[in-house]
Amino acid sequence: MPAAMLPYACVLVLLGACMAEAAGAAGGGRLHWEPRCQQPLPDRMPSTAVLPPRLDGPWISTGCEVRPGPEFLTRSYTFFPNRLFRAYQFYYRDPFCQEPAHSLLIKGKVRLRRASWVTRGATEADYHLHKVGIVFHGRQALLDVTGRLNQTQAGRDCAQRLPPAWAWLPGALYELLSTRAEGDCMAALGFTMHELSLVRVQRHLQPQPRAAPRLVEELYLGDIHTDWAERQQYRPTGYQRPLQSALHHARPCPACGLVARSDVRHPPALPAPLALPLRLGGRWVSAGCEARPAVLFLTRHFTFHAPGRSWEGSYRHYSDPACRQPTFTVHAAGRYSRGTPSARVRGGTELVFEVTRAHVTPMDQVTTAMLNFSAPGSCGGPGAWAVGTERDVTATNGCLPLGIRLPHVEYELFKMEQDALGQSLLFIGQRPTDGSSPDTPEKRPTSYQAPLVLCGREVRDSSRPPQLQKAPGGGGPGPRVAPLPLLLLVLGPASLQWL
Ligand SMILES: *[C@@H]1O[C@H](CO)[C@@H](O)[C@H](O)[C@H]1NC(C)=O
Numbered sequence: 421m422p423a424a425m426l427p428y429a430c431v432l433v434l435l436g437a438c439m440a441e442a443a444g445a446a447g448g449g450r451l452h453w454e455p456r457c458q459q460p461l462p463d464r465m466p467s468t469a470v471l472p473p474r475l476d477g478p479w480i481s482t483g484c485e486v487r488p489g490p491e492f493l494t495r496s497y498t499f500f501p502n503r504l505f506r507a508y509q510f511y512y513r514d515p516f517c518q519e520p521a522h523s524l525l526i527k528g529k530v531r532l533r534r535a536s537w538v539t540r541g542a543t544e545a546d547y548h549l550h551k552v553g554i555v556f557h558g559r560q561a562l563l564d565v566t567g568r569l570n571q572t573q574a575g576r577d578c579a580q581r582l583p584p585a586w587a588w589l590p591g592a593l594y595e596l597l598s599t600r601a602e603g604d605c606m607a608a609l610g611f612t613m614h615e616l617s618l619v620r621v622q623r624h625l626q627p628q629p630r631a632a633p634r635l636v637e638e639l640y641l642g643d644i645h646t647d648w649a650e651r652q653q654y655r656p657t658g659y660q661r662p663l664q665s666a667l668h669h670a671r672p673c674p675a676c677g678l679v680a681r682s683d684v685r686h687p688p689a690l691p692a693p694l695a696l697p698l699r700l701g702g703r704w705v706s707a708g709c710e711a712r713p714a715v716l717f718l719t720r721h722f723t724f725h726a727p728g729r730s731w732e733g734s735y736r737h738y739s740d741p742a743c744r745q746p747t748f749t750v751h752a753a754g755r756y757s758r759g760t761p762s763a764r765v766r767g768g769t770e771l772v773f774e775v776t777r778a779h780v781t782p783m784d785q786v787t788t789a790m791l792n793f794s795a796p797g798s799c800g801g802p803g804a805w806a807v808g809t810e811r812d813v814t815a816t817n818g819c820l821p822l823g824i825r826l827p828h829v830e831y832e833l834f835k836m837e838q839d840a841l842g843q844s845l846l847f848i849g850q851r852p853t854d855g856s857s858p859d860t861p862e863k864r865p866t867s868y869q870a871p872l873v874l875c876g877r878e879v880r881d882s883s884r885p886p887q888l889q890k891a892p893g894g895g896g897p898g899p900r901v902a903p904l905p906l907l908l909l910v911l912g913p914a915s916l917q918w919l
Pocket residue numbers: 563564566567570
C-alpha cells in the first residue's frame with residue numbers, strides 16, 4: 421500500500437529501483453513495495469563515473485546545504501575550459517536558506533592530478549586561489565563576521581579589510597584575498613576550498629513519467645571536516661552532498677533555477693521547504709552508494725518502530741565506489757529516545773540512540789579471514805566465520821576488529837523534509853570525520869549525511885516488538901528483500917582503513 425501512496429518514490433531511488441519494482445510486480449504481487457526498500461543493488465545501479473572527470477560548465481546546489489558548525493549555504497560553481505573557475509558561496513542566517521547573510525566570490529585555477537589512491541573512484545586535484553571577495557547582504561551580517569574575526573589576532577588583522585558598520589555599502593565587494601592583499605584572511609574566517617582537491621563526476625538517468633529518461637550529472641567535491649579546528653589542515657577523503665549540472669539536473673528542482681541565476685550580489689532566497697515533523701516510523705533506504713571519509717562505501721537501511729521507539733539498521737559495506745563488491749554487512753538494533761528540538765541547529769531534532777544488539781555477515785574472503793583470525797572473544801563466540809553467513813556478536817559486546825562496541829550510545833541530530841516530488845527524506849547526523857563516534861552530547865553532529873528515502877510507512881497495527889531480521893545470506897544479487905533495518909554508526913571508519 422505504501423506504493424500507492426508514494427507513486428514517485430522510485431524516481432529518486434534511482435532507475436534501478438524502479439525497474440526492480442516493475443520486475444517484482446511482474447513476478448508476482450508479493451514484493452510489490454519491498455523492492456523499493458532494498459539497498460540499491462549493485463547490478464542495478466545505473467550511475468556511471470565520468471573518468472577523467474569533466475568539470476567544465478555550471479554546477480549548482482539543489483537545495484539548502486548544512487555544513488558542520490552549523491553553516492547554511494548554497495553554492496554555484498562554474499569551471500571554464502582553461503581550468504579557471506569562479507565559485508559563489510551564499511551563506512544564510514536560517515536553516516532553510518531564505519535569509520542571505522553574506523556571499524563569497526572565489527576565483528582561481530584547478531588542475532586535475534591523478535586517480536586517488538585513498539578514495540577509490542575519486543580524482544585528486546590541485547587548486548590555486550586568485551581572489552576571494554565578500555559581499556554582505558545587511559549591516560548585521562557584517563557585524564556578525566567582524567565579531568567572529570575579532571576573537572583572534574589573525575582575525576583582527578583580517579577585519580581591517582572590512583569597513584566599520586557605519587561605512588558598509590550594500591553590494592560592495594570587499595577583498596579578502598587577492599594578488600595585492602597581504603596576509604591570509606581565509607583561516608581566520610574558517611574558509612577553505614580544499615573541497616576542490618577531491619573530485620568525482622557521476623551521471624545517471626532519471627526516469628520521467630511518460631517521457632524518455634533525463635540525464636543527470638553530479639559533481640562530488642571533497643568533504644568538510646566536522647571539527648572546525650581541523651578544517652584548514654584536512655584533505656578530504658569523502659564527499660559533500662553533490663552539486664548538479666545547471667544544465668542536467670534532476671527535476672523538479674525549485675531551487676535550481678534560483679541558484680543558477682544568482683551572483684555574489686544577488687544571492688538566491690530559496691522557497692520555503694516543506695519541513696516535516698519528525699515521524700520516523702517506517703523503513704528508510706539510501707538513495708545510492710554512499711562514500712564515507714576514509715575509504716568506506718556503503719548503503720544504509722533503517723526501520724523505526726515508533727510505538728516502542730525501537731529501531732533496527734543495516735549497513736552494507738563495499739570496497740568499491742559503485743557498491744558492487746560487498747565486504748561485510750552489519751545489522752544492529754536498539755532503542756531511541758523521544759526527540760527534542762535542537763537549539764544549536766535550528767530545524768534539527770536531537771535524539772539519543774542506543775545500540776544493544778548486532779549481527780555481522782562477512783561478504784568476502786578478506787573480511788572472513790580477518791574475522792577468523794581475530795582474538796577469541798573479540799567478535800562473536802567460538803566457531804568459524806564463512807562468507808555470507810551471519811553471526812551474532814552481541815554476546816562478545818560487539819566486534820572489535822570492525823570497531824563495533826556494544827552496548828553503545830549515540831547522540832544524534834535528525835531532520836525530515838519533503839522533496840519536490842513529495843517524497844519524505846530523512847537526514848541523519850554527519851559522523852565525526854576522525855572516525856570516532858558521537859558518544860557524548862558534545863560530539864553531537866551539527867550537519868547531516870546524504871538523506872535516506874522513505875520506502876515504507878509503518879503500518880499502524882504493527883506494534884509488535886521488532887525482531888532482528890536475519891541477513892539474506894550470500895552475496896547473490898537476487899532481488900531478495902533485505903529486511904535490514906538501520907543502524908546509526910557504530911563503525912569507526914578509522915578502524916576500517918585496512919579494508
Ligand atoms: C572588533 O574590535 C575592534 C577593536 O578591537 C572594535 O572597535 C570593534 O567594535 C569590534 N567589532 C565587533 C563587531 O565586535
